[in-house]
Amino acid sequence: MHDVSSKRIAHLHTAPTTFIRKYVFSLDHKVIGKQYYGLALVAVFVGMVLSWLLRIHLAYPGWHIPFLSKLSAAGAPDGVMTPEYYLSLLTMHGTLMVFFVLTNAPFAAFGNYFLPIQIGAEDMAFPRFNMMSFWTTFLAFVVMMASFFVADGPPISGWTAYAPLSAVGGDAGPGLALGQDLWAISIAIFCIGSLLGALNFIATTLDLRTKGMSLARMPYSTWAWFVTSVIALLAFAVLLPACILLILDRVAGTSFFIPGGLILSDKLQPHSGGSPLLWQHLFWFFGHPEVYIAILPSIGIIATILPVFTRKPLLGPRAFIGSMVAIGFLSYMVWGHHMFVSGMNPFSANLFSVPTLVITIPATILTLLLTASIYGGKMRFDTPALFCLGFISVFISGGISGFYLAQPSLDTYLHATYFVVAHFHFVMAVASLFGVFAGTYFWFPKMFGRMMNETLGKWHFWLTFLGVYCVFMPMHYLGLVGNVRRYSAFVDDYLAPLIPVHKFITIAALLTGAAQLIFFGNLIWSRFRGPIAPENPWEATSLEWTTTSPPPFDNFGGNHPVVKNGPNEYGVGGTDGNDYVMQNAAPKSA
């Protein structure tokens, strides 16, 4: 049924034979995609366990957690974590989740696997770079995890590593000596990996599109990965210099971020003239786009999956793509909204506030288009579809609170409270992960040739959906009361009455986390026991569904599909009984 150009193709590289070349140092974008996915799974599991520990400590400070004292006798004597160890784990939770999960899973993992297939290429533009970028990222992960096992543990300066706390070294507190070194080095390495990856994505999208695959005909996920890779290219190109300067301040005695006359541990620090705000500017110039690096791929994934299950074209494709590009563009003008009260010139607050608010326009357009695409559809409520609906809901919830934090005058009250925690967890973490879940249930058949278990999938969705609202919605209320984030205990008089809320959140978090175990279980079970998947189980149109599940080494068995349609051909009636047209099939004359 698939019309593919019969021309025989010379391959980028021949199929590997040895185990090492096949599964470890593989050049195959599909294997690398799976490797990224696996790395993200490990990272997300660690990050999730950390969040449990943090939540338990906040709600039940007295609990003894035996294995914790094994992990760090100093950090958690008799299993009760010290304030500094709380901050260490907090830092690691944030760092692992933001860099190794939210950047890797929706972007690097799915992007690597499906971007080339969706544009009809048989691999990335630079397979060797691609392999290098994964192993660089892996190295970064190893270095980061190593900080758990060095003297006085991981850094306590948070995932934003504000200078001078992060820059002056051990005098600033536990974990800020070797632990912080490892952190900075790991992030620098991560930047290199991500830059290589982004370069590859862009070149692949520009150069390797098959015949007829115009930019306009690219699936939304491909568009999202493309836009994201452009953002990532610029963002990590700024974070890398920042990390280099930070490392120099720490090890070479320079004073980029450290001003003079600082007394830590009763010692006058041997630095002078540095600017702590410089770090914040460099960091957030990366940091805000990073939010979109995390969320845009998921938006694209949802936009690709939703029509498959509503059996109805996505509404306003061009407006949709335009909005994604607009968000990517605007994301570079708004970093200052993280710094309203940071001591930068208060005039600039207004300048940063406006584009921040303006960004809500394309975001609203995306949300409306997705929602309206459901209207009048013939919805099939398989698990991927449920996660699409869930995504839209949490994206709305998280986006709404952005209105508050974008206004300097409200940020003066809400800044650094749980309101912020609620905001970015909804819009960046949960939304992005819902995209990953949807993508997993949707593409698993293609990746492993087996269907995932629907019943478990539905349980997973409902528990997670209810769970995240129970965990993060109350955090808004805490924020309104002025509950400061990053506190390892609530000793302030006005925080005592909030402890019950924290208990509720903790219980909800533990249950939601437990629900993720269903997902892990489902992955493993389906990998080996799941029913064999057909070529196109969901009746989707994009090119990955024109090849076998899983695709052969060169994706299209030596052929290259010739594209004749956009990805949006759903709900088109016809004689063949199908209501859709594959991208490489002849258009229906309907």
Added chain:
Amino acid sequence: MGKVFAVVLTLITLVSIAFFAMHTWWLPPDISTTGKAVDRQLDETLIGTGILFLAGQLMLGCFAWTASDKNRAKKIKPFPGGAAPLVTAAIILVGIEIFTLTFVGSKTWGAIYLTAAAPDSLRIDVQAEQFAFYFRYPGSDGKFGGVHPEKIDDGSGNYFGLDPASDVAARDDIVAASLVVPVNRPVSLALHSKDVGHSFYVRELRVQQDFVPGLDIPLHFTATQIGKYEIVCTQLCGLGHYNMKAYLEVMKEEDYEQWLKTQSGQ
């Protein structure tokens, strides 16, 4: 399944909104001259975004409700009017929201951060360190002594690094662990840090301002309610961050004078 989703989503939405509407957990009453505007701003934003939130979630809910495919024969319906009206609506509605919020908000912000402190305002020097705040009053001579970081010695209570031996102005400086101010009198703070970044946050004043090492950052307010309020640190500053706090004590003018006397007596 679509119906179930619609119901669950509606419940979540209503419960979430209910707690906002009932003010179950809410801001403490404002005690500053600038805070009223912040509260008004917050209310406006709450209403605006509340409507968006409700509309968005319910729209999603009922579309999911109606979209479920019981009969495969059923034809799909295009969204009335297509994308254009939606996009235009989004741009116009959100645009208006943004415009008004920015318009009102920049005024509020300006009142707190862009206006100079009143000339007659009470000058207090604030130093943040791991993990405490210290407040310095100029004393009877009205002059602050110079600070010399290398002279800082917590052991002898010289938190600011004053040099009374050679600096006369420093001798009568009053250093306290609480921020004591007279009611209804403009206060102007100079914030500087001894070690790392910290932040000055008083919920009741509706102000928050970071300490940046190496900089002196001005902040001014006028407290209008006598009472004792908490000052907490909101910028991650190390292991004792959670326990970094001090108290703001707003007093009657005469009590304040009395307090000053006792302090300088020691």
Added chain:
Amino acid sequence: MKSKFLLLLAGVALVGSRGGARTPAPVTSTIAGKVTYTGTPPKMKPIDMAKEPSCAKQHPAPVMTENVATGPGNALEYVVVYISAGDAAEAPPTQLARYDQKGCQYLPHVLPMQAGQVLQIFNDDQTSHNIHPLAKVNAEWNKSQPAGSAPIDTKYDKPEFIPVKCNIHPWMHGYFVVLSTSHYAVTGPDGSFSLKGLPAGKYTVSAWQEQYGTQTQEVTVGAGEAKVNFTFKALPY
């Protein structure tokens, strides 16, 4: 009468400081005396513990800083007097040196101990402290000790005067005085001290005060008691 009283006090100080005197050597003598100052010492400042209500309410009268603690008759308190040369090396005692954090104060303000002696740090408060001995010769460390958690056991192997601070309560400031000798004493409010159980011989006696540094004197003792006095020059600032 008065001298008896003094002797008694000195004994108390000695016992307090050595955590129970050990069985003295057969023929021994004692070096005793008084540490005083001349000039005007700085005014000790009251400590404002408002930040930590649980501690503040334990001190109806405000606690004062102790960097130059004085007593009647120009007495200097918290001066460590010890044999800096001339005595035979002894193995560290088995008793623990106990250091308490109570009411957000370090008790005692100055804790002498012998190198290698086990040091045990207690948190008797309802709040969490962090102990941060700013050692230079020995290893520096910085640990939190949450309320109700087990005592921290540690020891120092090299002689050093180590300032100790709590970052959470910056006013908390004390000293670990790690000595190679087993003969040491800390002066009480009356400035007196007494080093007991010394075999007859020639010794160098040192007196250390956290702000005014160290003074030394040569002393030769036969049987009985030798008198040694130290005088520090105090400045108002």
Added chain:
Amino acid sequence: MGIQIQEAIHSGQTPGPPSLGAGAGRSTGMAEFRPERSETGVWIGIFAIVMSFAAFTSAMIVRQGASPDWRHFELPRLLYVNTLNLLASSVTLGLGRKQLTSVAGLLASATERAQQSYSEGMNWMYCTLALGALFIVGQVLAWRTLATQGLFLSTNPSSSFFYVFTAMHAAHLLGGIGGLAYMIRKLSKADRTGQTTGMRALCVYWHFMDGLWIYLFVLLMART
């Protein structure tokens, strides 16, 4: 914005410059329509490098404004020599490419003419390699001169930035040298079928390193 892009490249078959030897190692159906992949890659890389150095530059400006401790110092004279040296390397690389691409596709032994321009081209390539290496050595010597003046990485923000900028540039240039060496190795393979794939990319990158250095040199002259 996205929309325009689509209009521009709607058919997906924008005729790019015909790239020589693109057929080899290329795979997709319409290789002949697009520039060499390696060239695309290099341009994207340049995009990122520009961004990094923009970040460093703004860091420098902010840091200089942050406090009055900035001390100006005399740049080592040697840097002028290095600059000329690097410019020269660009020229030689250009000449080399001209010769080699002229025989691209043929067997070098095809004609006397081809033989000659091949060996000539190769000489230019070696020459470029030498100049590139010389530049790095020159930079290192420049650092030594500063060190003898007592200007080290941590001496003063101005010297800090000098070392950072020069080191970062040198690191990137080393990448270029690696590429050049790889290209030479490829060209000196037994059957010298003028495998000039990646040549354009190499030249673009090399010239960019050249331009980047000029920019840095001027920046350092103006600021340190």
